[in-house]
Amino acid sequence: MNLASIYYTDPASTFAEGTDSVFMFITWVSLFFFVLIVGLMAIFIVKYRRKSEDEVTPNISHNLLLEIVWSIVPIILVLFMFYWGYKEYDKMTDPTAALEEADGKQVIDLYVTGKQWSWDIAYPHGLVVSSTSSKVKSLPKLDMKKFNTEDPISEDLNYMVLPVNRVIRLNMTSNDVIHSFAVPAFRVKKDVIRNRNSMLWFKATKVGTYIYTCNEMCGNDHSKMIGYLRVVSEEDYIKWVQRTSIDNRKPWEIGKSIYENTCAACHSLDGEKRLGPSWKDLVWGKKGHPIEGGTVDVDIDYITESVNKPNAKFALGYPNGGMGPQNLSPQKIQALIAFMKSPLKDPNLKTDKEEVK
């Protein structure tokens, strides 16, 4: 056991360095003041112990200079902590920072659902992994060595598997009460609330096995909402995705069949007018897409809402709606989006390797 693991989890994401530097700064400031106060206290106790009952003490009521110094110095120090902490937090909560960090590569969107008492993580290729099975106490059995060396592709679906050095965006919601998703090694955490989409992003920097936990009291088995998260190399991730894909079809193929069976009756791809708006202008990632009474960004939130709560916003030219909620699962929506981004909709996307991300 390494000594540092008493107080600290080996950092494994791009946030760790920033958070840990503020943490250490506060620690040094705290140590300084703690030693100062307790040290002076100890010295005074020894030096000024009462020697006789009729001792007379000096009448030191205050000292303006000293009081100004000990007010101003802490103010400056805490302002520094405040600003430094805010900068890091701002980055964590800013979706555009995630895109910058992605560095031209696609952001991998996962759907996380917290429920009493497990986490479901839905992948773009249709796979859903679950944090714990009800049989195990606390953590599923896992041989960490096995994964890292001999058998890089685990078949066990109790783990979250993620590629290293890629920006991962978790789109999280809850089926019931409030949960909170945390990965200590990544220094990230966010509450997960019913009927809300909480966004959390990070970029893992180190291949390894980590734990994630639920940090908001959610009922009897709160302590069992803990699971493993494995960060693997990009090649291993692609192999894993291929092996765990639903019926060997590519995501956009699954999406295509959803489109053909569910959507095509009302929505064309080529601009032809049917019962509902055509998807021709619905370009993935487009900002300011015009709709009735305003504009939206064509992102995962908008697509999810349009499918499952179609009357929340109305497409341009269709002010009365008319579509019913489709109740598609997150992974089906992911498949649908993969289809919307596939060559049929977007000629830029070509290789299989890119699609699965």
Place this chain on the structure above:
Amino acid sequence: MSETQSNYLNHEKGIKSWLTTVDHKRIGIMYLVASVTALLAGGAFALMIRLQLIKPNNTLLDEQFYNQCFTLHGVIMVFLFIIPAIPAALGNFVLPIMVGAKDVAFPRMNLASLYIYVVGAIIALAAIILPYCGTGWTPLTTGWTFYTPYSSQGGNSMYPVIIMTFAAFTLGFSSIFTGLNFIVTIHKLRAKNMGWYQMPLMLWALYATSVLQVLATPVIGVTLLLLAMENIFGIGIFDPDKGGDPVLFQHFFWFYSHPAVYIMILPGMGVISEIISTFSKKVIFGYKAIANSSIAIAVISFFVWGHHMFLSGQTTYTGMIFSFLTFGVAIPSAIKVFNWTATLYRGSIDLKTPMWYALAFLFLFTIGGLTGLYLGTLSVDVLLHDTYFVVAHFHYVMFGGTAIAFFGGLHFWWPKMFGVMYNEALGKFCAFIIFIGFNMTFFTQFFLGTTGFPRRYHSYAAEGFENAATWKSMSAFSTYGAILLGFGIALMLMNLLLSLKSGAKAPRNPWGATTLDWETQSPPVWDNFPGDCPELHKDPYTYS
């Protein structure tokens, strides 16, 4: 206790004379008995929590019972012990004597406050016991924070929530009554010549506390009422399925509960100011700074509640503002600590038992305050939020701060309250045991927190992840500390109780203190001062 001397304890006899008394001292004593009982009950639940966590994968308690233990530990300690302990027990006893009055401004309201407290405590007891009486109700497992929608799911779990929130609602009125009484007493009944800046700092602290109690408590009342209405009538205030907002509950809850932690700590700061000055035999350093910082803390504490929700989905901008304001409240607290330390300089320090507690307070509160800086810093809070780090920080402030100050105050005013001296050597020994036990219990939890151990976990795995060894060893060590701490508190109470039987008679002013409460006899006569109310002859903390 001399038989010939008439005092408030022997002025009237019999249980009826106690139950119908309007004497603030007797009401204070009854509050003391009640809140120490609550401390023991809450402590028993705390020990059960620690015993469950002594080893990994422990099955000593089942999940539901464990969750009930930490819920009841929190509810009892917060609403029945910490909030009333110093203001209602010690404060009730000393405040009128300190201002030089015969009683509080509204003595009957004071008694009403005690009765409301007792009724609230009985309702709380009902919420705990009824699920086990064949009602088929699910025991209360929401934690003391009652977060929705977990607490508003209806069905069998709703009745204990409704009853317990009603208990907290009732206890709120008791707080408000005491607060109002103290505010009016301090404004109207001060001794002749006692201006605001001639008041002992204990009074400043109780004044700030009372203002918070009167202004903040109604908010928790309204919140808990809304929660009950949502549960009973299914109104969609907090329930997302009915169009409500679960995070709104957190805003309401912390709008009260953050000022409430200052309701809990400010009176402790008052006690510490008195003890440190008395046992250093020296004028308090920076009187005005300490007095004004009490008021500053009271004001700023209303604007920091959002720091409990940095991860709840509030906007980054909101988070930034609350983080900034939170650091604002750190400054007056720091100033107080500096002032107390400076008071020791060139003092004549007498290490009697109350002073041991005061020095322990300085040590522990400094750690509690400094660890607050981590949690106020946004990015670091992301790592530490809802982990044991928060538990440790909170206990360093609430136990290392308030409870230690309460114990110190109890030893300080014990001779005044009962006219007897406790065993000094045993008193110091207990203070030492409590100090060691406390640090063992809670310092270890900082390490649990920084390695990500979540709060309110019933059990944890023995191996299979990086920090498993830390979780295992620190949890066990924390439990050993808790046992030592429990032992120390039990011994301390025994020492105090034994002194009632066999303690030496206490003089009027055993510590050489300067405030008015030490000018009357020990224990005081029924109406505090024989004859007319006293005049103030010299400023507080004038020792020569």
